[in-house]
Amino acid sequence: EKMLVRGVTRDNDVARIALCGVEDTPGKAFSVFRMLAKHGISVDLIIQSIGNGNKKDISFTTTEEDLQPVLDLLEENKDIIKADEVKWTKEVSKVSIVGAGMVNNSGVAATMFEALYDAHINISMIATSEIKISVLVDRKDAEAAVVAIHDKFMLK
Amino acid sequence: EKMLVRGVTRDNDVARIALCGVEDTPGKAFSVFRMLAKHGISVDLIIQSIGNGNKKDISFTTTEEDLQPVLDLLEENKDIIKADEVKWTKEVSKVSIVGAGMVNNSGVAATMFEALYDAHINISMIATSEIKISVLVDRKDAEAAVVAIHDKFMLK
Numbered sequence A, B: 001e002k003m004l005v006r007g008v009t010r011d012n013d014v015a016r017i018a019l020c021g022v023e024d025t026p027g028k029a030f031s032v033f034r035m036l037a038k039h040g041i042s043v044d045l046i047i048q049s050i051g052n053g054n055k056k057d058i059s060f061t062t063t064e065e066d067l068q069p070v071l072d073l074l075e076e077n078k079d080i081i082k083a084d085e086v087k088w089t090k091e092v093s094k095v096s097i098v099g100a101g102m103v104n105n106s107g108v109a110a111t112m113f114e115a116l117y118d119a120h121i122n123i124s125m126i127a128t129s130e131i132k133i134s135v136l137v138d139r140k141d142a143e144a145a146v147v148a149i150h151d152k153f154m155l156k
């Protein structure tokens, strides 16, 4: 079955912020992104997973330049957002595979993750759409990640 | 600033599986998706967020029909995958907004989340790409979610 993966991309200008322990009730996600939008902060990935108990973690990525402004805003607005903890890092890169025929193809994801495993690279976060699988890895591993995935899929 | 949101889509044929407490070391994500690929299981969203301690939660969605096969596979392979817990639900729908100019636009996300908040709909999960913001909501809220978002963005 043909894997229609077209390319691997890497973005080093990434900071990842996680709001840990946000109350899982309507309006919390809105409050976070309204705050960011109001201050002209662009976001790339937004990831919210299963969470724990009646709380969720909302993670998102910005440019490195926006990290400090975001942290300042979160501090100013902490009584609105009420996260238990804010975790953040700049030592992260986004590596993505882009394709057309990847729709619902767990084999493509498995192959991408195998490439990273073979290169001993840990996957910090994952987010997918039909045409793109993105992972966050440590910045120091980003170059090797691209090479490994490129070789695995035998991209020209 | 023009929000180039083109449409709202809804998918009711969704089951969500979460592998909670997977060891955060290289190869774990690979083992999960290799297992699924080997058995011809398609996945739509894959979401892995910040996790807790040295463990991560890996969530993914499949069709409702594939839920039981996936749970059976996870049970058979639990010594390989070693998640602390498997959580799952069928009572979930994926609602997405699709657009062209949404790249990095936190305002678009804020507006989508505002629509859901106004309709008192809780957002269970979030995953984004440049052209798509997807959320999981309770199945019972899916219809209302589409209407609310459609009206908010004044889509024709």
Ligand SMILES: C[C@@H](O)[C@H](N)C(=O)O
Pocket: A022, A023, A024, A025, A026, A027, A028, A029, A030, A048, A056, B121, B122, B123, B124
């Ligand atoms: C945690 C957050 O996503 C919340 N469930 C909301 O709907 O806004």
Ligand SMILES: C[C@@H](O)[C@H](N)C(=O)O
Pocket: A121, A122, A123, A124, B022, B023, B024, B025, B026, B027, B028, B029, B030, B048, B056
């Ligand atoms: C948790 C899982 O993603 C692990 N970090 C891996 O690289 O496979």
